[in-house]
Amino acid sequence: MSYHDYEIPAGSNSNSLLKLEGISMEFKRKGGILKALDNVTFELRENEVLGIIGESGSGKSTVARVITGLHRATEGRVIFQGKDVTDLTKTERQRMYSDLQMVFQNPIKSFNPRRKIGTSISECLCHLCAYSRGTTDDKVKDLLEDVGLKAEYADKYPHEMSGGECQRAAIARAMAVCPKILICDEATSALDVSAQARIINLLMELKDKYNMSIIFISHDLPLVSTITDRIIIMDGGKIVEEGSAEEVICSPKTDYTRELLDAVL
Ligand SMILES: Nc1ncnc2c1ncn2[C@@H]1O[C@H](COP(=O)(O)OP(=O)(O)O)[C@@H](O)[C@H]1O
Ligand SMILES: [Mg+2]
Secondary structure, eight states: OOOOOOOOOTTSOTTEEEEEEEEEEEEEETTEEEEEEEEEEEEEETTOEEEEEEOTTSSHHHHHHHHTTSSOOSEEEEEETTEEGGGSOHHHHHHHHHHEEEEOSOTTTTSOTTSOHHHHHHHHHHHHHOOOGGGHHHHHHHHHHHTTOOGGGGGOOGGGSOHHHHHHHHHHHHHTTOOSEEEEESTTTTSOHHHHHHHHHHHHHHHHHHTOEEEEEESOHHHHHTTOSEEEEEETTEEEEEEEHHHHHHSOOSHHHHHHHHHHO
């Protein structure tokens, strides 16, 4: 199940899906310039779950926005499947951005309140996958089923659903285009603990079923350590620590990481 037809250039590491090399991001502000990202370098491999953890303002969402093309980095390169994103043609870039889908913290706000959930999902199918409107109903049903929602949820409006249900629908919409990478930016932070656990289980199931990679952005280091292969810790726009979940949790190298552990334990 894939709509993707990128060629992985010969000689590139086929396991490497996405690379950020020396990414810096500056924002002009009234009082001067704010360096939101400073020389951020990391790699995401196929079928990997990578956690990006840090306090509010540490630059996590800016990383997500640079990856998804919402911000153009001031410095550095984003490499997707061995190709520098700036070298892609317009069509290749469009295709690449449909390979990168995001799920946000507030699912209800991420839907148009006046549209039924099924309509929002099918619009995504029509727009990004060129499905005809007539053939989307079954696909919407399959997607809802994939995220554990009954077919009748297609006829509900966002406000008629719980936060957890709405987040499932947001995941279904993201999955509509068979992304290679799902970026979850504080996607479970607004949910209660049990809904949070169910959404995390769902994400892990979908990752295995569709062979996706996930970037899981959060401030909750203990939670993320239970699901990620590797963790990056960010502070002030910089990566201050990186390692396996076990390394980061069991032998944190910085006081900042220890504080992140204490803050939620
Ligand atoms: N569009 C923007 N314009 C100006 N400053 C921004 C913009 N986006 C983010 N910032 C600033 O960049 C820093 C990092 O923000 P962000 O990436 O949203 O952090 P996080 O997601 O870790 O909370 C913050 O100081 C924030 O105020
Ligand atoms: Mg953020």
